[in-house]
Amino acid sequence: MKREWLGTVPAASAYGFALGSAHSLDHSLDNLVKFPLLIGSTAVVCGIGYTVTGRFLIPELSPADVRRATAQLYNDLTVLLLSLCPVTLFMGLILARTDEGPLGEYDLFLRLNIIFVAVCGALALARQWRQLMSVTDVGSARAIAVLCVWLALSALAGGQASFYLRPLLGMPFTRGMDVPFILGTEPTARGARNFFEVVWFSLSSPDVPEDVLRGAEPRGSER
Numbered sequence: 339m340k341r342e343w344l345g346t347v348p349a350a351s352a353y354g355f356a357l358g359s360a361h362s363l364d365h366s367l368d369n370l371v372k373f374p375l376l377i378g379s380t381a382v383v384c385g386i387g388y389t390v391t392g393r394f395l396i397p398e399l400s401p402a403d404v405r406r407a408t409a410q411l412y413n414d415l416t417v418l419l420l421s422l423c424p425v426t427l428f429m430g431l432i433l434a435r436t437d438e439g440p441l442g443e444y445d446l447f448l449r450l451n452i453i454f455v456a457v458c459g460a461l462a463l464a465r466q467w468r469q470l471m472s473v474t475d476v477g478s479a480r481a482i483a484v485l486c487v488w489l490a491l492s493a494l495a496g497g498q499a500s501f502y503l504r505p506l507l508g509m510p511f512t513r514g515m516d517v518p519f520i521l522g523t524e525p526t527a528r529g530a531r532n533f534f535e536v537v538w539f540s541l542s543s544p545d546v547p548e549d550v551l552r553g554a555e556p557r558g559s560e561r
Contacts, residue, residue, distance in 0.1 A: 346409075349416035350374040354506070356423045359430030360447050361508035368519060372503050380496040381412045387491040395484050398474040407466040414462035415455075422454050440511035440551055445540040448507055452537065459492055497533035511551060 354373025358365030385408040392399040429450070433443050467488065471481045500506060504521045512527075523531075527546050530536045 346377060346413045346416045347374045349413075349420040350377045352423050353416065353419040353426065356426040356430060357451060357506055358508070359427050360433045360444075361430075361505070361510070362434070362513055365505065365508050369506060372506060372520070376496070376499050376503050376506075377412055377416060379499050380492070381408060383495040383499070384408065384488075384491050387495070388488055391487045391491070392470075392484060395480055395487070396474060396476050398476065399470060403470060403473070407470050411462050411466045414465060415459050418458035418462060419454065422458070426451065426454070434510075437510040440509065440546050441543075442510040444507065444509050445543050448536075448540045451507070452540075455496070456493070459496065460489065463488060463492060497537075501530075501533040501536060509546070511546065 350373045351370045354369030354371075354376075355366045357373065358367070358369040385405060388408055389401050389404045392404050393401070429447060433447055437443070464485070467481075467485050471484075502520070502522050504526070505512070505517060508517070509527060525531050526536060526539075527550050528539050528544055529547075530539050
């Protein structure tokens with residue numbers, strides 16, 4: 339498992355750097371630490387969840403097998419994301435130089451990267467799930483139930499961890515502001531209090547409150 343994590347950390351750092359490029363060099367440098375932290379914290383939480391639910395639904399699965407699969411899963415995820423780094427970096431640099439208004443194309447960039455992470459994560463999880471199921475004699479119903487539960491756990495844990503570790507992207511109007519390294523539970527500039535509200539706001543694209551734009555103490559910048 340150590341070998342997998344040795345590859346996971348630099349790959350995660352590279353993708354985090356590309357994410358921050360849409361905002362500023364400071365964000366990119368911060369993400370060299372924060373994105374591996376996001377991957378690591380999600381892996382720990384999900385690893386426990388995978389083990390518990392796996393043992394409940396498929397007792398034939400050993401905790402050691404699940405731990406190995408978890409380490410390989412997040413290695414696969416970051417390798418897939420690493421392949422998208424050139425595209426993400428290119429888009430980020432273009433957007434950083436062509437932003438208009440307080441939000442620019444922040445919502446578009448956020449949605450695209452959520453899709454990138456979700457698709458790569460689902461592919462990585464499906465691969466490890468298939469390998470685990472190949473060594474156990476279980477029915478398709480239980481196997482599919484495990485896959486659905488693990489996908490849900492991954493979305494919940496990874497999504498909320500990314501909210502706590504904001505800003506990973508950062509809204510254009512926050513450039514030059516003194517934003518904390520990690521915003522934690524603080525609401526976003528548009529008032530979102532969890533990852534799923536952030537996603538909803540990226541789809542509905544509400545304006546940032548005028549008091550924030552006028553230079554009042556910002557409540558935070560979204561991911």
